[in-house]
Amino acid sequence: MNTLLTNIREQQPLVLNVANFVTMQHVADAINVVGASPLMTNEPQEAAELVGISSAVVLNIGTLSEAQWPLFLAVGQAANRQNKPVILDPVAVGMPYRAQFVRRLLANVHVDIIRGNASEIAWFAHAEVAGRGIDTLDQTTHQQEAELAAKNTGAVIVQTGVVDVITDGVKTQTVHTTSPLLAINVGAGDMLSGLIGAFAAVTDDYFAAGVAATELFGQAGERASAQVNQLPGHFIGALFNELYAMTQVEVTAR
Numbered sequence: 001m002n003t004l005l006t007n008i009r010e011q012q013p014l015v016l017n018v019a020n021f022v023t024m025q026h027v028a029d030a031i032n033v034v035g036a037s038p039l040m041t042n043e044p045q046e047a048a049e050l051v052g053i054s055s056a057v058v059l060n061i062g063t064l065s066e067a068q069w070p071l072f073l074a075v076g077q078a079a080n081r082q083n084k085p086v087i088l089d090p091v092a093v094g095m096p097y098r099a100q101f102v103r104r105l106l107a108n109v110h111v112d113i114i115r116g117n118a119s120e121i122a123w124f125a126h127a128e129v130a131g132r133g134i135d136t137l138d139q140t141t142h143q144q145e146a147e148l149a150a151k152n153t154g155a156v157i158v159q160t161g162v163v164d165v166i167t168d169g170v171k172t173q174t175v176h177t178t179s180p181l182l183a184i185n186v187g188a189g190d191m192l193s194g195l196i197g198a199f200a201a202v203t204d205d206y207f208a209a210g211v212a213a214t215e216l217f218g219q220a221g222e223r224a225s226a227q228v229n230q231l232p233g234h235f236i237g238a239l240f241n242e243l244y245a246m247t248q249v250e251v252t253a254r
């Protein structure tokens with residue numbers, strides 16, 4: 001039994017998000033259906049007080065602007081001061097502006113978990129991968145890059161793709177759920193990053209949080225894909241239904 005999921009249902013931790021404006025609603029819904037409580041923020045002045053009532057912080061750079069630098073800094077530093085886990089989703093970090101923003105962020109904020117696709121994680125391994133055609137790399141290379149990214153950053157890395165790789169640079173675990181609809185759903189990665197926040201909110205073991213969230217999300221994605229006969233237009237509702245159902249089973253099975 002996934003005891004972390006039970007902990008989420010019982011504690012209903014608040015997960016604070018600096019979200020992107022494309023997938024914000026889906027991220028809030030995903031966090032909500034597994035039993036945690038989402039809160040989105042866009043005001044640096046309230047960072048300390050919102051972090052104070054939160055159990056994890058998710059920073060997503062999807063629709064970044066320089067005006068948001070004080071927000072990222074205030075929320076990240078408040079989380080560090082208050083010992084709350086910080087999860088980073090480095091959307092398109094290979095692009096130069098985003099790259100220097102993330103470099104600045106990592107110089108000022110300790111990040112506990114980074115969740116990205118293979119191209120994004122490769123940037124943390126090498127810091128020079130824009131347009132490198134990373135998808136042609138084989139899985140062994142992906143895993144080595146995830147481990148190198150973990151060593152470079154000191155963060156647990158959750159690298160998503162056909163196979164998901166979770167590593168702290170020493171121990172590594174792979175998750176083999178296969179859901180093509182997850183791959184094409186805009187925001188699947190953002191939702192997973194939010195769920196990792198929900199799991200990191202209930203344990204200090206961020207490796208375990210990364211594994212549990214990735215397994216849950218992958219399994220829900222597989223079930224939802226089957227439910228809708230692989231039709232993308234019906235997928236998101238089915239995904240929330242399956243995430244919710246799996247959470248209910250976990251709790252009633254106690």
Ligand SMILES: Nc1ncnc2c1ncn2[C@@H]1O[C@H](COP(=O)(O)OP(=O)(O)OP(=O)(O)O)[C@@H](O)[C@H]1O
Pocket residue numbers: 116117118160161162163164177178179180182183185186187188189190191192217218221
């Ligand atoms: N080729 C694939 N086959 C099956 N599942 C995949 C594939 N690629 C990604 N996934 C799954 O999709 C989810 C999101 O991962 P992905 O790597 O697409 O994130 P992302 O690129 O950040 O997505 P987004 O930007 O849309 O949020 C993960 O659960 C991952 O396991």
Ligand SMILES: Cc1ncsc1CCO
Pocket residue numbers: 020022023061062063091186187189190
């Ligand atoms: C499409 C898109 N553009 C910026 S963020 C985002 C959602 C995927 O992360």
Ligand SMILES: [Mg+2]
Pocket residue numbers: 091092117189190
């Ligand atoms: Mg993404």
